Amino acid sequence: MSTNDKNAKKDMIREKMLERQGEAKIARRIVFIISLILFIGVGATLGGGYYYIKTALEPVDPSNQTEKSIEIPIGSSVTGIAQILEDHGIIKDARVFKYYVKFKNESGFMAGEYAMTPSMTIPDIIDSLKTGKILEEVVFKITIPEGKQLKQIAEIIAKHTEQNPEDVFNTLNDQAFVESLMSKYPDLLTEEILAENVKYPLEGYLFPATYPFYKEDPTIEEIVTVMLDKTKAVVDLYAGQMTERDYTPHKLLTMASLIEEEATEQVDRDQIASVFYNRMDIGMPLQTDPTVLYAQGEHKDRVLYKDLEIDDPYNTYKYPGLTPGPIANAGTVSIEAALHPAETDFLYFLATASGEVLYSKTLAEHNQKKAEHIQ
Template identity: 75%
Template sequence: MTGNRPDKKAIIREKMIEREGEARVVRKIVLTISIILFLLVAITAGGGYFYIKSALKPVDPENKKEMTVEIPIGSSVTGIANILEEHGIIKDARVFKYFVKFKNESGFMAGNYELSPSMTLPSIIESLKTGKVEQDVVFQITIPEGKQLKEIAKIIAEKTNQSEADVFAKLNDREFIQALMNKYPDVLTEEILAENVKYPLEGYLFPATYPFYKEDTKVEEIIMVMLDQTEKVISEYEGDMDERQYTAHQLLTFASLVEEEATEKLERDQIASVFYNRIETGMPLQTDPTVLYAHGEHKDRVLYKDLEIDDPYNTYKYQGLTPGPIANAGTVSIEAVLHPAETDFLYFLATASGDVLFSKTLDEHNAKKAEHIN
């Protein structure tokens, strides 16, 4: 090696030292970033914990001044929580809602309550379960199971002295529907606005008897009371819906088909079983009420020519569920969909006496049809 040439070993050592220095710097940067991220997560988690802990406490333990809070008929837990937060009785509506679910509380009653910001959540809940409606019922609206939107519009019109056309127009007003979607996001999703859905609110006005306390109650208010009830009912089946991966729209659509096929003697869980079996084997559902809905009319009997209508609701031509509900379904039909019977049936036949005959094969079904249907 000449005197002016650098020592290769020295150069290598120098580069190694340089790399080790760079590595130490990188490790320090990574460690610093990791510590910062850990602190941010800890702060966020801690903040959430303390926020929820605070929200579970009274708004103001020293403020015992009572105020009148009105809980309307048909209010859902979400609606009640929002009212309490607006009046300053609770700190956070969402925390109240989850607290109610966690405690499995129910049975809240409509009425005018004297509540204060010093009340604890358990005491508020207890008060809401013992309320009394102070007003007299001015009129009632009864919506039976299996009613379609046009029929419900007629019922509402008769009770409110409005024209059926005006009520039906309000039920299909897109601006009103969008406002309802904003108010009930867990129930009214974008699915109701799908291209093939005939009427967005079809199947969403829950069958029940609704009392009203003002002579001039608006149609909008009536609809919201009904949707409050729908939201309340649907929320009770969240676990079952998650298990079957159903949206509210899918559940109400399926339940409406069961509802429309039902008779007083019919085991709805077996009807649901037939539909499930057909879907699993790739068979169309072939249920007559969907054909009538596609035609937009009621008939005592579906003829072969009726089956030819080219409509997404015609389950003789299109497989699977209809684009949306074809009527409103009660809890019995909803539960039948969520808990169907276990059968091998692929066909059923309702006789004139209201009995229902189930079959596994088409030959067996046709034989029963020849015997019981003229």
């Protein structure tokens, strides 16, 4: 074979090798793209599934306290009960409820006629079905609004039970009483509520809701237990999110209470939360007026400069970070804002007389808005 023929053969072999390498490269690229598409698809499916299940386990409408009469026939299966609850708007998804019950190994549901509301949590519903809390005539109801402090809650309880408000308040702060509740709710009422600077251990732990009672003279412990059951059920819904943020129930309820006390009806609470977190990230005091009033133990329409000088651990003008404990009770909207603050650069906010909240990134911008809107 001549030299030219040998060179031509080598060139042909080289071209085929390059062609095969090119084809292999294209094949690898196709496999990579297909794998990536499959991975994204599976991830989206899993992510979407997690979100759907999480949402399905939340109350249908946390603010709807309207009672519905739910009849559970004798011999009903979990599947049948779940479908009845979904049909009446008490749960969002019968299948998710059924699998949740099986996962938690719950059983012993009782037939009967129940009074349930769309605001009930899944644990509340399960507890009701297991304990046979059937539809009875409501003797009275106690409504605890959002943003109420323990002293105010004591007054509300006293009003409905014909007791002395001071006696109720003293009972709520009695050490033996508090410790007995701590033994019942060890995951909710931890040693944090007995820290040295905490003013009132149960502050922020009596969830805002309407509570029906079926006898005329429930004890303070019975009333508070119903409220703590609700608080625990709500807080348990956010267990995973609390872990991600490294929050205990005490820290969560403390931050949520600050948001609750600063928020107006027109404000997006996640924006308020973003200001608090942005300040803490740079070591800036929270400087929120409701904490000053709480430190003083009084309600005022306006906080004066001299009020800011009070030396108290709850005064966030003097002490950075969160207050030692909650300063009021908080609803689910504020709790969720504490866990999911908006992403902003704001360090200041100002509530106008109309209820609108204005946000600023700098003190100069904040002072300008203050001069324009606050007389």
